[in-house]
Amino acid sequence: MILExxxxxxxVFPAQYNDQKITKEEILNILEAANWAPTHKRTEPWRFKVFHGEAQIELGKFLAETYKETTENYSEFTFNKLTNNPVKAGCVLAICMQRDTNGILPEWEEVAATAMAVQNMWLTAHELKIGAYWSSPGIIKFMNKMIQMEEGEQCLGFLYLGKYDGALPEGTRKSTIEEKTTWI
Known part of the structure; x- marks a missing residue:
């Protein structure tokens, strides 16, 4: 059942990933799920840049060096995390959004559609026993220096993907849906 x-x-964070590879077929399956997200006016604003294999090393170097060059509060821990997390993952997807160039839709609708595409990917990955984590560090605003982006396209973060061992923890919510719902 989908609710379960x-x-x-x-x-599931990069530190939890094992060394099992993610295949191109698995990545394509996850991306196909994204393409079926709801989208107003059928703009399909989601765009993805796939870092797989050697490209993950380059991504880590770029993120760490960009962080080092642009931060006011440098931390060696953060530098190392940005360097190593892409390599620990089986694959990293840059989550990008292509704005409607005509400006017909409000930006929030395009962001929401892209987020729904990510939810579809996350659920598909979970079904495939692939862990996922959406990271949105401040340095995403510099991604156009590493990857080709179209006019109006922006990076919203990274979806780290990796296979993992063991069971995941039980989920909890701070309150019930009844406490968050008003019937009118």
């Missing part, structure tokens, strides 16, 4: 899949999905 939704309720059991968790963030």
């Amino acid at each position: 899949l939704i309720k059991s999905r968790r963030s």
Whole structure:
């Protein structure tokens, strides 16, 4: 049942990933799920840049060096994390959004559609026993220096993907849906 899949999905971080490879077929399956997200006016604003294999090393170097060049509060821990996390992952997807160049739709609708595409990917990855984690460090605003982006396209973060061992923890919510719902 889809509700059980939704309720059991968790963030799985790069430190939890094992060395099992993610295949191109698995990545394509996850991306195909993204393409079926709801989208107003059928703009399909989601765009993805796939870092797989050697490209993950380059991504880590770029993120760490960009962080070092642009931060006011440098941390060696953060530098190392930005260097190593892409390599620990089986694959990293840059989550990008292509704005409607005619400006017909409000930006929030395009962001929401892209987020729904990510949710589809996350649930598909979970079903495939692939862990996922959406990271949105401040340095995403510099991604156009590393990857080709179209006019109006922006990076919203990274979806780290990796296979993992063991069970995921139980989920909790701070309150019930009844406490967050008003019937009118």
